[in-house]
Amino acid sequence: MSESSRDTAQGAGWGPAEPGVYRQLMPDHVEKLSWLNPRILWAARNGVLASWFGDPTGRTRSRWVARRVAAGTAADKVVRRDVPERFSFMVIGDTGEGDASQYAVVPGFLKAGADTEFAVIASDVIYPVGATDDYGTKFFRPYQDYPAPIYAIPGNHDWYEDLGAFMRVFCGEATSALDAESRPRPLSRAWWRTLLWHRPRPADEELLAAARELRGAPGQQALQPGPYWALDAGPVRIIGIDTGLLGTIDAEQGAWLREASRGPKPKILVTGSPLYVDGEHHPCAIEGGGTVDEIVRDPDHHYVAAIGGDIHNYQRYPVDVDGRTVQYVVAGGGGAFMHATHTIPVVSVGGVTERDFRCYPLRGDSLAFYSRLYGHRLRLRRFFTLTEAEATAVVAERLGTEPGRAPGPDARVTRRTRLVATLLGAGGRPDRTSRVRLPVRKIYTRLFSPGSATYSPPFFKCFLRLDVSPEAVRLRCLAATGNRAQELDPPVEDEVVIPLG
Known part of the structure; x- marks a missing residue:
């Protein structure tokens, strides 16, 4: 397998x-x-x-x-x-x-x-x-x-x-x-x-x-x-x-x-x-x-x-x-x-907790995917683009849970990664570094993601x-x-x- x-x-x-x-x-x-x-x-x-x-x-x-x-x-x-x-x-x-x-x-x-x-x-x-x-x-x-x-x-x-x-x-x-x-x-x-x-x-x-x-x-x-x-x-x-x-x-x-x-x-x-x-x-x-x-x-x-x-x-x-x-x-x-799945908050519904919940893509992969989309669309690749390891690490921090996949020993959560996660609506506790949220859920995906350069x-x-x-x-x-x-x-x-x- x-x-x-x-x-x-x-x-x-x-x-x-x-x-x-x-x-x-x-x-x-x-x-x-x-x-x-x-x-x-x-x-x-x-x-x-x-x-x-x-x-x-x-x-x-x-x-x-x-x-x-x-x-x-x-x-x-x-x-x-x-x-x-x-x-x-x-x-x-x-x-x-x-x-x-x-x-x-x-x-x-x-x-x-x-x-x-x-x-x-x-x-x-x-x-x-x-x-x-x-x-x-x-x-x-x-x-x-x-x-x-x-x-x-x-x-x-x-x-x-x-x-x-x-x-x-x-x-x-x-x-x-x-x-x-x-x-x-x-x-x-x-x-x-x-x-x-x-x-x-x-x-x-x-x-x-x-x-x-x-x-x-x-x-x-x-x-x-x-x-x-x-x-x-x-x-x-x-x-x-x-x-x-x-x-x-x-x-x-x-x-x-x-x-x-x-x-x-x-x-x-x-x-x-x-x-x-x-x-x-x-x-x-x-x-x-x-x-x-x-x-x-x-x-x-x-x-x-x-x-x-x-x-x-x-x-x-x-x-x-x-x-x-x-x-x-x-x-x-x-x-x-x-x-996106990274916008799903910590799960607590119908008796189901984060421990029982499963999703695909993993939230970290979803955040990395959307960071590339926004980096391309806004021509701000160096700012927005997160590696999969960075995205996995910052999502785990925001959710307060173990990540679905280990992010790697070199993954660092910095002010930039936290800000990008906040701007892209990553779930968990809100980050006070920004009150602004870019459209990520249905609005963004309906308008921009079809046909974008990262659609590969x-x-x-x-x-x-x-x-x-x-x-x-x-x-x-x-x-x-x-x-x-x-x-x-x-x-x-x-x-x-x-x-x-």
Whole structure:
């Protein structure tokens, strides 16, 4: 087994290394995604409109589901797969940027997933707006050599064109558009939303047909009953829920989730929005009352894990729920730009402490990565850039804990390293050397990190492999850095065995 980031800096991807072969898999021309582009910002406006004028996704989702049932899909929305008693499957989240950060994951994913029964994409299959024409280079091409079926749950970006492309690719819909609804009352909130709403663009049918051929083998085919579903495989039931544009679920889906969660079979939830993330609890509201996490915590439902996408890194929170442990996992590091982990404060949530919490990349690696980004963008490399050892040491000091990897005997924490850590929002106790915080979390990553000069190895991407037996599920987080060593033997960054008893 290769070294991980918890072992050495080289295991994290730092230092001289042989580049991976992922660039050979990419198209000749890749359009880098930039959220500074007004055209992209305007196309992706539906999330903002939904928060201002009301979220229509529950009603739209209900119409899509009704259409699938009318077409003959099972009303219970359960897929039943005949698998061996012991089998494995993959989970990968927030994949579809279509650039180097996505393709860098592919070689290791194919190697680790070669003998698995299926894969699940958890959130944001396609950026920026889930368009049909983007599926060729952002789904079919990168995973053309994965031999098994791929199921998916949509993220908010897949909803920016009313989920039409997702429904065509994963659910067998013939069209990307629903029939128009009745016009709302003039000048009402719904009227303004309808007036400004981004609608699906016409699809290039020849382009889509050619893309489908890339995953045209019989063993690669899967048809799911809708944007939310349950999958019975061996001793477990995997339940995927669609949290739409704003991270909630509608009453109809909530009622289905309660019904699908009944029974003694152990269950794993896959959701577009994680329930524990960045040291906070987000239980996910259900329209009409209740939360998704209340369903997960109910002992009669026998959930053992809840895996969410949306945030582009890996986190794990082993939460004690009335004497049993439920593993809450963030797994959104499958291809989009990296969300920082060094901004996560000392963890104390749901009974989980810093001792139990796991993340990838390590906070020190995250801080070193972002120090390079800011050094490049602000043309202040000598001031901002921290070595991985310096970043590891200063993060450990701020958190007051042992670092995930020893920083090395020559790592010194100086006034400059403390100031840079403070400016970049490193977690822990605030540093009084500065009250200024540069935007690092979603604002910075949305605006600047895509296409920056440091968007080259190490990428700090990841994916999950879950090995299922009648007794337990072994969950492993495997890394993809873009370096050849990690492609040939993806390092294990975290591992936990989840009993099914």
